[in-house]
Amino acid sequence: MTTPSTGRAVPVARATRTGLIALAVPHLEEPYFAELGSRLVRGADERGLAVLIVQTEGDHGREIDVANGVGLPSIDGLIHIPRSLTVADLTRRTSPGPLVLLGEHIQVSPFTHITIDNRAAAHTATEHLVSVGCRRIAYVGRRDSRPSDAADRRHVGYVEALTEAGAAPDPSLTAQVDAFTADEGERATAAVLAATPDLDGIVCSNDSLALGALAALAAAGRRVPDDVAVIGIDDIRATRFSVPALSTIAPDHDRLVDAAFTELQRQLTSPPGADLPVRHVTIPAALVRRASTARR
Template sequence: MGVSLRSIAERAGVSLATVSNVVNGYRPVAEQTRRRVQQAIDELGYTPNLSARHLRRGRTGLIALAIPELTNPYFAELAEIAIREAAALGYTLVMESTDADPDTELALLGGSRRHVVDGLILSPVRIGRAEVLARAGTLPLVLIGEGVYDVPHDHIAIDNVAASRAAVAHLVALGRRRIAFIGVRGNDDRQSAQLRLRGYREALTQAGLTARPELIAVTDRFGRADGLAAMRELLALAEPPDAVFAYNDLIAIGAMHAAAEAGRRVPQDLAVIGIDDIEDGRYANPSLTTVSPDKEAIARLAVHRLVDRIEGRPVRRPYDVQPPFTMIVRQSTAGSAPTGPGNMPDAPASRRKPPDAPAGFRGRAAAEDLG
């Protein structure tokens, strides 16, 4: 038979309510008392029955994370953090892949599967404000991903425009003038590709440069093959680019492969930068300069805010929060960078804050939100 809370209370010499508060984290308990209860738990070998606990509260104990691609390393890294955070809060996180399909995204919001989980973390690609408002209903929902939604649900994402400006400003500072952008898709300016394109254009304008249409490459998807194909076309131009800002690291890695095929040296002939800071980029040859979103903060905030909603804890109104990002300079641009403190050409990697961000930059999120 399992160990009961009453047995723990008797062993620790405290009330049953106190044990319940310690086990379930309902209310603060004096540290000395908490240690006594925890010692009794350890001595008796108590293991909470999470399924029974969730059922008593009318819940399943499951939360879903729906992402566009399971094979994308960025989402895989994000999911690993989210799984860990959910487990620490007594929940099991299940994965859904939408394949960026609008029907799948809508089904997750309003279909039969919503009754299987207590809440949903969704990274939408194809649906927008109207669809979220129409289908989400009362399902506890947290949005991640860099679109703009303006809905009464929490939304956690970096500032795409600022991140893109930082990336392009870095290339401009290296003396690059024909800077391409790979990865634009669609015409919805709320979505992340359009926001990153906007940041690209703003940075060029600030530098007195023109965003040339022939240097803006459209891709069907956001993988290595897309970067490879787009870079081949850009290199075939009469005046090819001398730098590339890629929508993400996968596209950037594909672009570097195309450059190697064509005998172009990175970074001497072509400087390349991406966004996401996936592990592949650290081991690419040359290693990839990137804008690194704080994935720990994104996943942690998403899971904790969703559980707060599920469990009915008092929380502030739904909010947009922008975790910080960091510029990580590696070999794909550092080899052509001007010599200077913290930006030596032979430095394999260095962390730098965005050039237009104040010291201690944390986006729009308050320090308390980021833990």
């Protein structure tokens, strides 16, 4: 639970440890979440823990249920990767216990949270395209129908980098998506390319969208990177094997997993009633240059 006055996590009395934690993910079909889930399972195994994986589909009600322990067996703690949870949802938890949030920022939160700097990631990606000579740079991956904090912050980073480069952001170069999948990346890229055929760079809000963008560009007869350079964010494994190999922004996955378990263990091992400070941990991410942005 969290004390309203201090915003600090206060462990409650717990039953005997089970050795089981829950991991809530939006979609295991999304490669990033599947790969992150695999890393977290290995990290748990190294620490003598078992993991129950719950797929929430990014549904608001389901995310709330998982945060409240609805339908879950007795667990020691929860690592939650939310898409639509709010601070208000979490402050009303009916089953308080060790909780670590990953990914979406959820604004200013009184709950321990681990993320990359999403704005900086997209800023770096856009800056890279500018540095290789791109001047008409699209952004594929805004989702206003069901807002994503991470995608919104990445769009802000894109706009800031263009502005700093002296290029006024063109709203027609921002493509909306319904989901962060390769299918949507292909559809959205085809649409923005038809509307603005002179674009020469694309920043995608994740790698799955970027893989779809590569397919759309190939179908349109546009060469990557000579005609259009493409970059994603997340560094999923498939980026190494696309044609051409995809440039991306790579989070430090090992540090992310270590931080998640460090924060979870800190809560698990604290005595009931201890006033724990809430921590917000930002994991570094680095540019990975590959063939999709290696313009001549």
